[in-house]
Amino acid sequence: MEFSFYLIQLLNGIQYGFLLFLVASGLTLVFGIMDVINLAHGSFYMIGAYLAFWLTGIFGSLFLGIVLAIPLAVALGFVVERLAIAYLYKKGHLHQVLLTYALILIFDEAQRFLWGNDSHGVDIPAALSGSITLTDIQVYPVYRLFVSFVCIVIGVGMFYVIQKTKLGMTIRAGASNRQMTQALGINIERLFTIVFSLGVGLAAFAGMIAAPIDSLYPGMGDNILIISLVVVVIGGIGSIKGAFVGAMIIGVSSIFGKTLFPSMASIVVYAMMAGILIWKPQGLFKSA
Amino acid sequence: MANMSDNNIILRCQGLSKSFGALKAVNNVDLDFESGVVHAIIGPNGAGKTTFINLLSGELQPTEGQIYFKDHDLTNASPNKISQLGIGRSYQKTNIFPKFTCLQNCWIASQSRLKTSMKFFKSAHRDMEVMERAQRALELTHLAMKPEILAANMSYGEQRQLEIAMMLATDPELMLLDEPLAGMGSEEGAEIIELMRDLAKTHTLILIEHDMDAVFAIADQLSVMENGILLETGTVQQIRNSKTVQEAYLGEEETA
């Protein structure tokens, strides 16, 4: 009983950590490569979730909904980058904070305009709605395992792209030395557009697959944004590895925090971040 | 604590090294600087001269080795502590506050000699001692005529003079000058050389300079660096006669 209880918490923590990793990896790349603070990153998680909700409602299938929603989200990322973010590359952090903050206001209100103030939910697809029996009374839902599995597949895919492909090489070069990348004659603007759109795609995808286990509500992007920022800062800005480790630390500790110290759960995460940063002001895996 | 057997030594480096990754920008330098002496460091571009100065002023922390200033171990001291101990520096790349006026630039430098600037009530410009020190620095550098001009609107040569004025306004005992003549016209340059001659009567100067005429005109001691290594050190005459140095560096200069 005791053991399987902790096992479930651990599985939940890891699964939450994986979701955070999808959101935070895009955020950390945008920070590291483009030197842009994108506060609107959490909004894309929200948009992904609502797109999945909307398209699943129309087509009756979460899978079909997600397949259709991904290109929409990436396209949105592309448009936002071209119309607004592109202007920020030569600006200071202050203007980046302000402009992306304004984007949050716009996205949040657009969400209320389109889908209203009520909370919504998405049904778990029938094929994945079962549970695995751990003990007589403890079960674990298959869909959560599925989410972790999908995240692992994407994580491995991302690792492959970043380590083995030419695009990945450019991204790594950009994250460690921006001037160098420019000097090497790489089209930096195109790289930025690609990185930003991919980051948006990852965040939106996280929102889509999380939709059946998380409820959809106005302002849901804020929570995931702040927690992802914590992940990025703990891991070290620009480091994918750091984002992964940070996401796991925060994922597991916040789930255990909720069960062990329910009244102080949210504080645990921030206290941990403060502790890590007092120890290592540049995060755990600061690249160069 | 280093044994400064020769009482006249004001600054001592022992086995000083600084690495950036695989590159040893400063490699195991042992060097003593005598009080009241103008000591010039010369060497080709990329020899590690500016890195060396940055180690002395605390802007970089050495990878290995020690630095001693009088009775103080400077090895891992912060730039502000080193400044407070009486080591001032100027920068090769002009490092002034462009949005401050000429006087304000010297003012903030001069004000650093107050016990504390955690003063909230009295207007800064009413402190006569600070004001006098700032104005003296401007006079020495021939900038006293237009104290209210914005530093951004000064000519390049004037900005270089202001750079030195700011260092003077901190009233240092030892001055680290990183290419003070860089980019100056010959007239302004001559004024700065004159100023350095005057300062040398009462101060210790460590100087990086490419203009060999200027170096020979004011330096008492010379050190030659190349690839982070200290090739040779000695009086101007010794260095001129040194074969190693002539081959490595000075030779080209003199034939040129």
Next chain:
Amino acid sequence: MQKITKPVQLFLLIALGFALWFPSVGDEFYVELLINIMIIAIFAMSLDLLVGYTGLVSLGHAAFFGIGAYGLGIFFGEMNQYSIWAALPVSLILTALAAVVIGWISIRTSGIYFIMLTLALAQMFYYYFFESKLYGGDDGMFISTKPDVNFGSIQLLDLGNEHTFYYFTLGILVVVFLFLVMILRAPFGQVITGICANEQRVRSLGYATQRYKLASFVIAGTLAGLAGFLEAAHTGFITPSYLGWHESGNILVVVILGGLGTLYGPIIGAVALVLLEDFLPDITEHWKIVLGMIIVCVVLFLPNGISSLSGKIFRIPSQIMKTILRG
């Protein structure tokens, strides 16, 4: 600090005259609105000291506003009934302590890390009040009676009276403005404006810059706490959202909307934002989209804020005058 030019001085005096005169003729609704503007202006000026003069972009400034507000709630709410003589200093000391803690951790970093740290640490305080049963959790706290200022048994100020409260707030606004002008002209101000321009250079001149940054952070935090204290006294209601990061974002908008590093810019920004938030909802239910668009436009087309317009506005008439005189 930069000199406040003659036209701006004149403008500020006219604005002060208007503010002094207004309650005698103005509608109660607008008196209320002006109190709101003045409190936001104090809050925004405190942030300007940090962002505009010290160069520290904080995205957690609302934490201090909220702590100041809770200070009133805790020491003047249902649990305790201290006089304002005790409640105000205790609230300000609490805010200052929180600013020391957040500041000490954050100023060790810079750039993006500083922004993120101030944000995250402020959220920690937000969640503390959000989850605390003692202080009403997410329902917040009510203050049933308005504080009054007594000296012995003589009542000096009855802050329950709307007009008294108005002048009390106006007085504090003026004092805070003059206080900030004073410290910016003092040696301390020279150092922090230097840090804002080039911290490395200031350090090489011999200043322990971290101390000055921390001092600036604590002063700014404490003044934000003062604004929060007034807000709580004004509305009689405190919620954790006072500390939330949306509040921090909003106040940053106010500062930049008005003009960074000017002190009077934040006052203009406060007027602009409070008026927008008051009138936009009359036009559309989804007014936040419009507000967002306006902020985007300010960032894109008016990066130095509304106060930078003043130069342009004053220049145009003088140009016209010159042409007329010449003609």
